Amino acid sequence: MAREHFSSACPEPSALTGPVRTCVGCRTRAAKSELLRVTVGSDASGHAAVVPDPQGTASGRGAHLHPTTECYELAVRRRAFARALRYTGSGAGLTSTPLGEYLTSSAP
Numbered sequence: 001m002a003r004e005h006f007s008s009a010c011p012e013p014s015a016l017t018g019p020v021r022t023c024v025g026c027r028t029r030a031a032k033s034e035l036l037r038v039t040v041g042s043d044a045s046g047h048a049a050v051v052p053d054p055q056g057t058a059s060g061r062g063a064h065l066h067p068t069t070e071c072y073e074l075a076v077r078r079r080a081f082a083r084a085l086r087y088t089g090s091g092a093g094l095t096s097t098p099l100g101e102y103l104t105s106s107a108p
């Protein structure tokens with residue numbers, strides 16, 4: 001008698017918790033709902049910048065980050081935003097100041 005083994009106890013984590021994304025700061029996988037989506041936008045002076053996308057509705061390539069200053073600083077140190085967002089512009093590059101301000105102002 002053949003028995004089916006594939007349906008035994010080994011559920012995909014994503015089947016239980018929904019979509020999972022990797023934080024670009026600490027590189028830990030977490031539920032998408034726990035992470036803040038960020039995209040490439042522009043800052044107040046029109047420079048390319050990493051901007052928060054709390055609703056997750058902005059078009060274009062996004063990256064995901066725990067909404068904490070710790071993960072933000074890790075990502076900045078690693079230049080993870082430009083890599084994750086496939087930003088290829090030159091010059092001053094991608095500033096992440098708008099996101100930093102967003103995280104600082106929304107922190108308790």
Ligand SMILES: [Zn+2]
Binds near residue numbers: 065071
């Ligand atoms: Zn993180």
